[in-house]
Amino acid sequence: MPHKVIDVQDVVIRFTGDSGDGMQLTGSLFADTAAFFGNDITTFPDFPAEIRAPQGTLSGVSGYQVHIGSSAIYTPGDYCDVLVAMNPAALKSNVKWLKPNATIIVDIDTFDKKGLEKAGFKTDDAFQELLITHHNIIVPPITTLTKESADTIGIDPKAGARCKNMFALGICFYLYNMSMDHTKNFIQKKFAKNQDLIDMNLRVLQDGYNYAGTVEAIADTYLVKPSKQEPGVYRNINGNTAVAWGLMAASEKSGRPLFCGSYPITPATAILEELALHKDLGVKTLQCEDEIAGICTAIGASYAGSLAVTTTSGPGLSLKSEALGLAVIAELPLVVVDVQRAGPSTGIPTKTEQTDLNQALYGRNGECPVAIIAPHSPSHCFKAAFYAAKHALEHMMPVILLSEGFLGNGSEPWKIPDMKDFPRINPPIAENLDEDEPYFYPFRRDPETLVRRWAHPGTPNLEHRIGGLEKNHQGAVSSDPQVHEQMVRERAEKIARMARVIPPLEVIGEQEGDVLMVSWGGTYGHMLSAESQLRAAKTKVGLAHFDYINPLPQNTEEVFKRFKKIVVFELNSGHFANYLRAKFPQFTYMQYNKIQGQPFIIAEITDAINKILK
C-alpha cells in the first residue's frame, strides 16, 4: 500500500509490558538500530525490582524508553510519541507519559476480562476509562497473530507466543522506516544453538512488519534522518559499562593491574559483571562475601600495588563507611563507585536519585574528607571513571565516583576514543629510600601536592607498617595532639590542592546576568535541554553543571559572582545546595528538588525558571 513518509526531527518511543515480556530487549534493539542508522539516541530503562512480578498487574510493568533524533539528543524524552503497551496494566501505568497526539500500539488480545481486572479497570473499555480519545490507537491481536506465525512454520503456538515482543518491534520498524538487519543478526547470534528459536523470532518480526504495512490505522510512516555526527567509529554504551571500561583504561595508562572487590547490588552490579569479562586484559574481580569485604579486599590490593576498585549503591556505601575511613587515613588509592538509587534503606532499588551526596561527603567517623567526582551522561562515565582512578592513584587517596541508576542503565552512542588521546597516569611509586631516610617514612609528603609515596610489598628495603591508627610522617603510631591535627589538616589540604589539576567550571548559555542554573551529575542532559529551550524562548540563563564535587573547581566563586540569582536543581532535598551554602555563604541559593525516583522532566526545569523570572 503506498504511503507518505514524513520527516520528523526526533521521536520518543516507550516500550512497556509485563516484566517477563522482553521489553528491555525490544527497546534496546530498537535503540541500537537507530544508532547504527546514524541517529543520536538516549535510552531510559524503567523497570520494577521484582524479576517476575504477578503477571498482568501494575507492579509488574516494565518499560524502556528510547529517544532518537536527527540532531543531538540529551535526554530520553519526557513524553512519548509512541507507546507500545503489551497489556492493560502497561497502558494504565504509562498513559501519563503520552504526548497529546501520540500513537498507541496495544496487544488487544490481552484486553480481555481477566486482563482488565488484573490492571484494575472497572469497565470493559480501557481507553474510555483512561480518557484516551485524541490518540491514534492501533490494536493488533498480537498474541493471536504471533501464535499463527509460529503455527505456519510448524512450531508449537504456545511456545511461539513468547516472542510476541518481536511482533511489536516489527510494527515499530515499519512505522519509522528502519532496517531490521541488526535485529535479524542479533537473533541469529543469540539463538545460534536453536534453529527453532531463530526461525520463530525472524518469522514473527517479519509478520509484525508486514502487518503494519497492511493495517489501515497506519496511513503514513516516519523517518528520522541521521544526525550530523563527527566522523569516527561509534558504539552504544551504557553508564555501567562505561565505568568499567574507564577503570580498565586507567589501569592501562598507569601500568597498575586492576582489582575489583565487590558485592552484587542493584543498579551497580553490571560494573562487576563487565569487569569479570575482561580477564584477557588482566582484570581481577572478586565477588566477595559482603560489601565490607568488597572494599577491604580492594584496600588490601591497593596496599599491594593494584589500581583497586569497589562498586556499590547507597546501602553498600553505608556498609563500606568504616573501611573508607581506613583508606583515607592509610592514604591508599581506591575508587569507590556508587551508582545511586532511591533510598533510604532498600528504598526503591531500581529507581534513580541523587540522594547519596550527603553520605559521600560526610558519612564517616572522624575528620574524613573524600574526593568526589560525578559523571554527567552514560558515555561520560568512561572519562569520569578514568579521572577518578587517575586522581586516586596520583594523589594517593580514595575517590568516590557518584554515578546514578539513570546513567548506569541509560545508553547513548559514543564515539570510541583512541587511548593515545588519554594522559599517562603517574602514581608516586617508591623504589628506593630517600637519601636521608634510615627506613621508609610512609607519610613523608611531596611539599607541593602533599602526596605520600606508594611502596609496594615485595620492594626491598621499603618495609613499613600502616593502617587505621594515626601516625606521624615517619610511620610511627602517634596520639600526639599536634601530630593528629597536622595529619588531619594535611589530608584535607591534599584534596583541596587537587583543585589545581581539575578543569574549570564552564558556563553554558549566558555568561553573566540574572539567573544561573546549577546542577551536578546525571541531570546534565535535562538541564542542557532546558537551557536550550529557554534560550530558544529568549529567556536568558546560564547553566553551570558540576562534574567535580570535592574539590570544587577553583573558579566556582568567580562564576557565582556573575549572576544575581542561583538556582540549584537536584534529585534530592538539597544536598548540593547546602554544601554550596557552607562553602560560599556569601551567595543566596534557591532550590528546585525532586525526590520521586525519576529523572527531571524538562518542562519542570523551564517552568521553575520562568516562575523565578516573572
Add this chain to the structure above:
Amino acid sequence: MKFTPQDFKSDQEVKWCPGCGDHAVLASIQRALPEISEELGYSKERYVIVSGIGCSSRFPYYMKTYGFHGIHGRAAAIATGVKVANPTLSVWEMTGDGDSLAIGGNHLIHAIRRNIDINIVLFNNRIYGLTKGQYSPTSPWGSITKTSPYGTVEHPFNPGALAMGARGTFFARTLDMELQLTSSIMVEAARHDGTALVEVLQNCVIFNDKTHSLITNKEVRADRTIVLKHGEPMIYGKNKDKGLILDGIRLKSVTIGENGITRDDILVHNAEEENHGVHTMLCEMQWPELPVALGVIRRVKDRTYDDMVRDQLTEVANKSQIHCMNDMLRSGDTWVVE
C-alpha cells in the same frame, strides 16, 4: 636466604602487658621466619603481616616486614586482597577470637572456603582484652565477665570445627608458651598451599588469666594434651602410655597395657585424610574426657584460590584476540560515521 630472628624485630617498643601470651607468639614467629625463608627461598620483603583490631592485632608493628593494621574483623578480607593482587607475597594474618570469630566471622569462613594461600594465626584467649574484659565467641558457657556478670548463656565456637565446616585444608593448634611447637607449626603453615588456620591457645594475664591453665600447667600438660604428628600413633601422657582409639564412632582415650590394649591398637594420625570426620573429632576433644589436640590436625592438598585466579587469567588471555584497550573498545557492535 639467611636471616636471624633479630632481622624481623622492628624498633617499636612492644606494648603488650608483661606476662601476656602474645610475647611468646611473637618470639615463635620471629624464630620461624628465618627457617621459612631458608626453606622456601623467601626474601624479607616478601612477608606481609595483616591484622584487624585487638591486642594481638598490634603484631605488625613489632615485625620489621611489610605490615597492615586494618579495622576490626576485616583482616581476612584485607589479606585476601593483598594475596590476590600479588600472589608471590607470603601473607600472614594475625587475629584474635573476637576479631575473627565475632565481627569478622564471615570473612574468616569465606577465606577458608576459597582456600586462598594465606596463613591465619588466631590468638584465642577467650576474652576481649583491648576493651577490658567482655566475653568472646570462644568464652566457655557460663563465663563470668563484665558483660556476663551472671555467666554467659552462649555456646562457644570451636575454631577448628568451624574451619572443618568451611572445608578448611589446614588446621593446627598450639600453646603460646610452647615456642618450639609454635615455631614448627608456623613453618608447616607456610609450607601449606591454601588457607592455613593456626589456633594459639593464649593467656590474657589481666582479664582472663589461666583460662587455659587446666591443660597448660607444666605439671599436667603432658597428660591433658596430645601433640599430633602425621603418620605417628596418637600417644600422649607423661609416661607415653596413653593413646586414642576409635570406639564405635567416637574417639576414646585408653591406657596402653590395660585391658589388652597394645601400641598397635592406637590410631595413627593421618593429617592428609581428605574426609575431615576424624579431624573434626580431634579438634573438638576437651579435657577431662579427652586430651586437647595440638599440632597439625589437618593438612590436605586442594586447589588454591590464588592459583585458580592466575590460571584463569592466563587461559583467557591466551585465547583472546584482545590485547589492549584500543582492541577492546573496537570489538563487538560498532559502526562508522564517515
